[in-house]
Amino acid sequence: xxxxxxxxxxxxxxxxxxxxxxxxxxxxxxxxxxxxxxxxxxxxxxxxxxxxxxxxxxxxxxxxxxxxxxxxxxxxxxxxxxxxxxxxxxxxxxxxxxxxxxxxxxxxxxxxxxxxxxxxxxxxxxxxxxxxxxxxxxxxxxxxxxxxxxxxxxxxxxxxxxxxxxxxxxxxxxxxxxxxxxxxxxxx
Amino acid sequence: xxxxxxxxxxxxxxxxxxxxxxxxxxxxxxxxxxxxxxxxxxxxxxxxxxxxxxxxxxxxxxxxxxxxxxxxxxxxxxxxxxxxxxxxxxxxxxxxxxxxxxxxxxxxxxxxxxxxxxxxxxxxxxxxxxxxxxxxxxxxxxxxxxxxxxxxxxxxxxxxxxxxxxxxxxxxxxxxxxxxxxxxxxxxxxxxxxxxxxxxxxxxxxxxxxxxxxxxxxxxxxxxxxxxxxxxxxxxxxxxxxxxxxxxxxxxxxxxxxxxxxxxxxxxxxxxxxxxxxxxxxxxxxxxxxxxxxxxxxxxxxxxxxxxxxxxxxxxxxxxxxxxxxxxxxxxxxxxxxxxxxxxxxxxxxxxxxxxxxxxxxxxxxxxxxxxxxxxxxxxxxxxxxxxxxxxxxxxxxxxxxxxxxxxxxxxxxxxxxxxxxxxxxxxxxxxxxxxxxxxxxxxxxxxxxxxxxxxxxxxxxxxxxxxxxxxxxxxxxxxxxxxxxxxxxxxxxxxxxxxxxxxxxxxxxxxxxxxxxxxxxxxxxxxxxxxxxxxxxxxxxxxxxxxxxxxxxxxxxxxxxxxxxxxxxxxxxxxxxxxxxxxxxxxxxxxxxxxxxxxxxxxxxxxxxxxxxxxxxxxxxxxxxxxxxxxxxxxxxxxxxxxxxxxxxxxxxxxxxxxxxxxxxxxxxxxxxxxxxxxxxxxxxxxxxxxxxxxxxxxxxxxxxxxxxxxxxxxxxxxxx
Numbered sequence: 001x002x003x004x005x006x007x008x009x010x011x012x013x014x015x016x017x018x019x020x021x022x023x024x025x026x027x028x029x030x031x032x033x034x035x036x037x038x039x040x041x042x043x044x045x046x047x048x049x050x051x052x053x054x055x056x057x058x059x060x061x062x063x064x065x066x067x068x069x070x071x072x073x074x075x076x077x078x079x080x081x082x083x084x085x086x087x088x089x090x091x092x093x094x095x096x097x098x099x100x101x102x103x104x105x106x107x108x109x110x111x112x113x114x115x116x117x118x119x120x121x122x123x124x125x126x127x128x129x130x131x132x133x134x135x136x137x138x139x140x141x142x143x144x145x146x147x148x149x150x151x152x153x154x155x156x157x158x159x160x161x162x163x164x165x166x167x168x169x170x171x172x173x174x175x176x177x178x179x180x181x182x183x184x185x186x187x188x
Numbered sequence: 189x190x191x192x193x194x195x196x197x198x199x200x201x202x203x204x205x206x207x208x209x210x211x212x213x214x215x216x217x218x219x220x221x222x223x224x225x226x227x228x229x230x231x232x233x234x235x236x237x238x239x240x241x242x243x244x245x246x247x248x249x250x251x252x253x254x255x256x257x258x259x260x261x262x263x264x265x266x267x268x269x270x271x272x273x274x275x276x277x278x279x280x281x282x283x284x285x286x287x288x289x290x291x292x293x294x295x296x297x298x299x300x301x302x303x304x305x306x307x308x309x310x311x312x313x314x315x316x317x318x319x320x321x322x323x324x325x326x327x328x329x330x331x332x333x334x335x336x337x338x339x340x341x342x343x344x345x346x347x348x349x350x351x352x353x354x355x356x357x358x359x360x361x362x363x364x365x366x367x368x369x370x371x372x373x374x375x376x377x378x379x380x381x382x383x384x385x386x387x388x389x390x391x392x393x394x395x396x397x398x399x400x401x402x403x404x405x406x407x408x409x410x411x412x413x414x415x416x417x418x419x420x421x422x423x424x425x426x427x428x429x430x431x432x433x434x435x436x437x438x439x440x441x442x443x444x445x446x447x448x449x450x451x452x453x454x455x456x457x458x459x460x461x462x463x464x465x466x467x468x469x470x471x472x473x474x475x476x477x478x479x480x481x482x483x484x485x486x487x488x489x490x491x492x493x494x495x496x497x498x499x500x501x502x503x504x505x506x507x508x509x510x511x512x513x514x515x516x517x518x519x520x521x522x523x524x525x526x527x528x529x530x531x532x533x534x535x536x537x538x539x540x541x542x543x544x545x546x547x548x549x550x551x552x553x554x555x556x557x558x559x560x561x562x563x564x565x566x567x568x569x570x571x572x573x574x575x576x577x578x579x580x581x582x583x584x585x586x587x588x589x590x591x592x593x594x595x596x597x598x599x600x601x602x603x604x605x606x607x608x609x610x611x612x613x614x615x616x617x618x619x620x621x622x623x624x625x626x627x628x629x630x631x632x633x634x635x636x637x638x639x640x641x642x643x644x645x646x647x648x649x650x651x652x653x654x655x656x657x658x659x660x661x662x663x664x665x666x667x668x669x670x671x672x673x674x675x676x677x678x679x680x681x682x683x684x685x686x687x688x689x690x691x692x693x694x695x696x697x698x699x700x701x702x703x704x705x706x707x708x709x710x711x712x713x714x715x716x717x718x719x720x721x722x723x724x725x726x727x728x729x730x731x732x733x734x735x736x737x738x739x740x741x742x743x744x745x746x747x748x749x750x751x752x753x754x755x756x757x758x759x760x761x762x763x764x765x766x767x768x769x770x771x772x773x774x775x776x777x778x779x780x781x782x783x784x785x786x787x788x789x790x791x792x793x794x795x796x797x798x799x800x801x802x803x804x805x806x807x808x809x810x811x812x813x814x815x816x817x818x819x820x821x822x823x824x825x826x827x828x829x830x831x832x833x834x835x836x837x838x839x840x841x842x843x844x845x846x847x848x849x850x851x852x853x854x855x856x857x858x859x860x861x862x863x864x865x866x867x868x869x870x871x872x873x874x875x876x877x878x879x880x881x882x883x884x885x886x887x888x889x890x891x892x893x894x895x896x897x898x899x900x901x902x903x904x905x906x907x908x909x910x
Contacts, residue, residue, distance in 0.1 A: 105605040106559065106561070106562050107562060108561035130607070132607050133607050133609070138609055139610060142609035145646050146608065150644055153713075158715075160713075166713070169643045170643050
């Protein structure tokens with residue numbers, strides 16, 4: 001069982017690499033297609049169904065600057081798989097180099113508990129939780145662009161900021177029950 | 189349940205009336221269908237199928253009955269491809285609800301009852317009569333009520349449905365049916381329907397079943413109509429609307445409506461009323477299309493009754509509206525109000541709370557269904573319909589000059605799951621229309637979702653969001669200045685929440701602080717992007733004038749993180765705008781001081797604000813005019829050695845008006861104009877008294893008005909150059 005570590009390799013000049021982990025392997029393909037077109041930095045996209053990554057590719061794998069877990073909220077399996085994969089990630093990644101991206105958050109048949117579970121997962125790990133629209137090309141492009149914004153920071157390509165700083169600004173917060181109640185009172 | 193048992197053929201006022209008409213319409217439709225058939229060479233299978241279903245005998249077995257199977261398949265095919273005509277709906281509904289061939293075909297037929305244009309109300313009433321017979325299983329009853337709710341907007345007239353309100357009401361005792369029946373009743377209720385015995389029944393259910401949202405909704409509507417009957421208080425507002433129970437029809441209906449919208453009308457074989465069809469494009473169920481303004485009461489006999497009502501649909505002109513203002517009957521669907529400017533005028537002046545309650549309910553329901561609980565994962569989102577709907581909504585809000593509370597509630601929920609690109613212009617515009625949010629809620633409702641989107645999106649989103657928040661601030665301040673004029677101290681900005689003046693000031697302060705945070709971090713992340721800077725300066729353009737322009741005694745200084753990037757910007761526009769903003773700050777602060785002296789009232793602009801302003805002003809003058817930068821005590825302080833090591837000659841003058849990177853090219857241009865024969869440029873020669881004056885004149889002719897105002901009001905130019 002190899003554990004992925006953020007600082008085990010040297011970075012390449014003006015390059016950033018991202019690892020997209022998705023159980024269903026559909027949305028990650030679309031995202032990767034958009035992300036590799038980025039011009040300002042050389043983006044390397046690695047795809048995985050789950051972690052751990054196979055050990056035999058270890059030597060020619062670049063340093064992974066950002067790990068993105070793509071979760072389809074309509075599938076319980078997708079969430080479970082992401083949860084299982086998290087165990088194979090070094091602690092260093094949780095200092096701003098992990099983020100979650102969920103799809104189908106506006107689906108009618110989405111159970112409320114799963115949404116809460118995902119939010120709890122992300123906030124427990126102090127990671128950002130991004131929502132994405134995977135059905136439309138515009139939605140995919142936008143999701144890819146947002147990931148690139150985070151990736152460039154995580155790879156150190158943006159001066160004056162660090163991955164931990166950005167992650168701190170954007171990490172998911174779960175409202176306490178009391179706040180939730182107030183919220184309902186106010187806007188229902 | 190005793191009263192509900194009316195066999196369809198007994199003489200009972202409304203139901204017999206409607207059932208006979210429905211029979212007539214069925215037979216007429218068949219006659220016409222036959223006529224049409226003669227015209228077409230091959231017999232249309234759907235006509236034959238409908239004939240079969242209208243004539244089939246009771247007790248015919250359905251298992252192994254090929255004729256039945258074929259006919260039903262034909263109907264289903266037509267239903268799913270282009271929808272059923274009103275006549276076909278009548279025939280099939282009658283067939284299904286009468287259980288002539290048992291429950292199995294009944295459910296199957298109900299599932300394919302997709303109207304192409306409208307649903308005749310007679311058919312629905314007749315079906316309710318069959319419901320009252322009580323032979324249907326509960327599951328089928330639920331299915332039927334769900335179907336009625338789904339096609340409710342397409343029922344051509346609702347007055348007969350209102351007439352059987354009592355029968356429908358009796359179903360609330362059935363536990364499984366209750367949520368759906370309550371929803372249906374909510375849609376049908378009028379003031380006359382609210383009776384003491386009904387209120388009692390609902391309250392009894394309420395105590396038995398607990399706080400069910402559907403009961404509370406219905407009760408709250410009753411309370412609006414007859415506050416004296418319902419004593420229950422609804423202090424915390426009710427959680428969600430009626431559940432999303434469109435059942436299996438909605439997707440199919442949307443598909444049909446999409447298709448028929450492009451089809452030539454004559455493609456529908458059995459549809460007769462071309463007039464209806466002309467309107468059919470607008471009569472789609474999809475919430476995004478505004479329903480046509482139709483009257484609840486269609487027959488004229490109602491007017492002879494003691495209570496005279498005039499349906500809004502019959503009002504043609506503004507004069508008529510004024511004459512009948514007290515008699516207006518609201519339409520069956522409140523959504524249709526959005527489409528008519530006369531109706532909006534009415535809504536604007538009407539005092540009746542029920543109108544707003546109903547339109548809020550309709551809007552909240554539609555927005556939630558379309559954007560938060562999408563059946564298909566949101567594939568068709570961002571379509572033209574959605575854009576048009578939201579734009580119509582915005583123009584309505586602009587017209588009424590107030591936001592709907594349901595839109596606000598929807599927006600807060602939507603922001604939490606927004607990806608930042610879907611319908612961006614519309615959502616941002618709606619956001620800028622949000623009424624004043626209490627200061628304690630700003631961080632939870634706005635900051636949390638927006639900050640994450642802001643920091644993880646590209647610079648264009650950042651600009652859009654800052655612009656939207658600027659719009660929000662302007663709206664709040666405008667409301668305040670309007671209401672403050674009307675009414676002395678307390679500002680009653682919203683009927684639902686009274687905002688005191690101090691509370692309002694706290695909210696504004698919180699919003700400005702929030703945008704300040706976004707601006708600071710945004711500029712840092714984007715490396716002081718000049719487009720972003722421009723939008724941020726727009727915002728501070730509003731902020732600096734709060735006291736003078738809007739009469740609110742609040743001055744919030746521009747943060748350092750925006751001041752310095754703007755002052756050292758590479759483009760002269762930013763510097764010019766900063767100068768303008770600083771000048772406005774000065775005017776506001778002096779006016780505040782003056783007012784303080786005149787009225788003697790304690791003004792809550794702290795000394796710190798004045799100090800901060802003076803600090804900025806001194807720095808700006810030193811930097812641009814006096815060529816004295818990097819002084820000890822400044823915000824920007826560099827050690828002497830470091831400055832010497834940098835090797836910049838005369839570093840103290842490197843941001844003066846001649847050397848500032850933004851104005852450098854102007855200085856060189858001026859130098860060329862002054863001394864065209866000189867080869868080597870020596871900017872120091874501009875700093876002589878006479879040339880300096882000319883140089884300033886030259887800069888002012890380039891359109892730097894902000895800079896001119898700043899220099900004229902802060903520096904005595906008669907004295908000397910730098």
